[in-house]
Amino acid sequence: MKKLFTTLSNIWKIEDLRVRILNTLLFLLIYRIGSFITLPGVNPLALESQQKAGILGLLNMFAGGSFSRASIFALGVMPYISASIVVQLLGIAIPYFQKMQKEGESGRKKLNQITRYLTVVITFVQGAAYARTQIPVEAKVLGEPWFTVATMVILTAGTLFVMWLGEKITDKGIGNGISLIIMVGIIAQLPAGIISEFQSRLGNGGIIAFIVELIALFFIVVFTILIVQGVRKIPVQYAKKIVGNKQYGGVRQYIPLKVNAAGVMPIIFAQAIMFIPATVGQFFPSAQGSFLTSLSNYTSVAYNVTFAILIIAFTFFYTAITVNPVQMSDDMKKNGGFIPGVKPGATTGEYIDAVISKITLPGAVFLAIIAILPSIANVLGINSQFAHFYGGTSLLILVGVVLDTLQQVESHLLMRHYDGLMKTGRLRGRTPIASGTGAAGSTI
Incomplete structure (x- = not known):
C-alpha cells in the first residue's frame, strides 16, 4: 500500500504527466456536462423515461445515457466508430484504400479525412432517424420539418465536437481520446x-x-x-x-x-x-x-x-x-x-x-x-x-x-x-x- 501511494505521488511530481491527466479530466468533464444538455425544441419533461433495450440500449450505454435524454451528444462517437469500421472494411476489399494504408503518414491522413466526411453523412442519416423515431410527438416544441432539420444539424455538430474532444485528449491528454x-x-x-x-x-x-x-x-x-x-x-x-x-x-x-x-x-x-x-x-x-x-x-x-x-x-x-x-x-x-x-x-x-x-x-x-x-x-x-x-x-x-x-x-x-x-x-x-x-x- 505504501508503495502504491509513493507511485501515485511520483505521478503528480512529473509536470508533463500531471498536466496531461488534468487535461484529460477537463475534456471528459466537458463531455459529461454536454451529455445533459437537451436538444433545442425538445421538452425534457415530456420525454419517456423507459429503459432502452437491444441495440438502442447498447447505443445509450456507449453515449453515457445521452441517447435516452435527447442530448446534443445523443449519438456520441458511434457514427465515427461506424465510419471507421466501414473504412477498415474498404481497406480490405478495395485496392485504392489498400494503397493508402501502405503510404504511411500521408495515407493515414487521407483515410482520416475520408472517415470524417463519412462520419458527417452517417450522422445526418442517424440524426434524421433519431428525430423521427426516438423523440415523442408531445415532447417536440418545434413543428416539422424544421425540428428534424435542426436536430440533424445539432446532432452532427455534437458528434463532430465529441470527435474533436477525443483528438484533444489523445494529443494533450493521456490515453486514446x-x-x-x-x-x-x-x-x-x-x-x-x-x-x-x-x-x-x-x-x-x-x-x-x-x-x-x-x-x-x-x-x-x-x-x-x-x-x-x-x-x-x-x-x-x-x-x-x-x-x-x-x-x-x-x-x-x-x-x-x-x-x-x-x-x-x-x-x-x-x-x-x-x-x-x-x-x-x-x-x-x-x-x-x-x-x-x-x-x-x-x-x-x-x-x-x-x-x-x-x-x-x-x-x-x-x-x-x-x-x-x-x-x-x-x-x-x-x-x-x-x-x-x-x-x-x-x-x-x-x-x-x-x-x-x-x-x-x-x-x-x-x-x-x-x-x-x-x-x-x-x-x-x-x-x-x-x-x-x-x-x-x-x-x-x-x-x-x-x-x-x-x-x-x-x-x-x-x-x-x-x-x-x-x-x-x-x-x-x-x-x-x-x-x-x-x-x-x-x-x-
Whole structure:
C-alpha cells in the first residue's frame, strides 16, 4: 500500500504527466456536462423515461445515457466508430484504400479525412432517424420539418465536437481520446445499475445474493484481463554484426502474439448480424416463426448459441485479415532475424501461422463466453441494467481502455526512472517487437 501511494505521488511530481491527466479530466468533464444538455425544441419533461433495450440500449450505454435524454451528444462517437469500421472494411476489399494504408503518414491522413466526411453523412442519416423515431410527438416544441432539420444539424455538430474532444485528449491528454469517451459513458451507467440491483435484492431480502454478484463480477473482470493481456511469445534471434570495433545484433527478442488479437470487433460484427431477425420480424410480421422469434430474444438458447458461433467465426476471420504471418517472416528475414530451430522465409511464415491458429481457438471460445455472460446473468435474475457489466462489448472496452491508459502512465514513469504501476510484460534481456498487421487497427 505504501508503495502504491509513493507511485501515485511520483505521478503528480512529473509536470508533463500531471498536466496531461488534468487535461484529460477537463475534456471528459466537458463531455459529461454536454451529455445533459437537451436538444433545442425538445421538452425534457415530456420525454419517456423507459429503459432502452437491444441495440438502442447498447447505443445509450456507449453515449453515457445521452441517447435516452435527447442530448446534443445523443449519438456520441458511434457514427465515427461506424465510419471507421466501414473504412477498415474498404481497406480490405478495395485496392485504392489498400494503397493508402501502405503510404504511411500521408495515407493515414487521407483515410482520416475520408472517415470524417463519412462520419458527417452517417450522422445526418442517424440524426434524421433519431428525430423521427426516438423523440415523442408531445415532447417536440418545434413543428416539422424544421425540428428534424435542426436536430440533424445539432446532432452532427455534437458528434463532430465529441470527435474533436477525443483528438484533444489523445494529443494533450493521456490515453486514446475516443476510447476514453466511450469508457466514461459506460462507467456513467454503472452506479445506476448497482443501485437498481441493490434495491431489487433489498426488496427480496437477498443482500447475500447481491454480495455474491459483486464477487462474481470481480472474478469475471479478472478473467477478462487475462484474456486481453494474454500473449504467446515467439523468440526471435538476430545475427551478430561487427562494424569497426562495435558489435550489433545478437540480441534475443520476441514476437508477442495476442490470444485475442481481434479485440471487440467480432462481438460488434456478430451483434450487427443478430439484430437482423428482429428487424425482419418488424417489417414482415407474417415471416415471424418460432425460430425467428427465439433469435430475436437475447436470453434464448438459440440466440446465444448462434451468437457464440458467429463470434468464433468472426474472430478467426478478423485475425486472418489483421495479422499477416508472411509479412512478419519477410520483415524478420530483411533484418537478419530468425526463430531458433525454424528456417527463415516461407517456413517461418507457416510456423507463425500455425501458432496463431492454435492460440486463436481458445481466444475465440473465451471471447464467446464473455459475450454471452450478460444473457446468462439476466436469466439468473440479475437486473438487465447491471447484467451488461458481466461481459460483452462494454466489459471488454472498459478493461482494454483502462489497461492501455495505465500502460501509457507507466511508460511516463519508467522514462523518468520511477517504478511503474504494472509489473507484467517486462523481461530482463528480452524486448518485444511489433507483430506485422495487414490492416489498420480498431479505434476501440
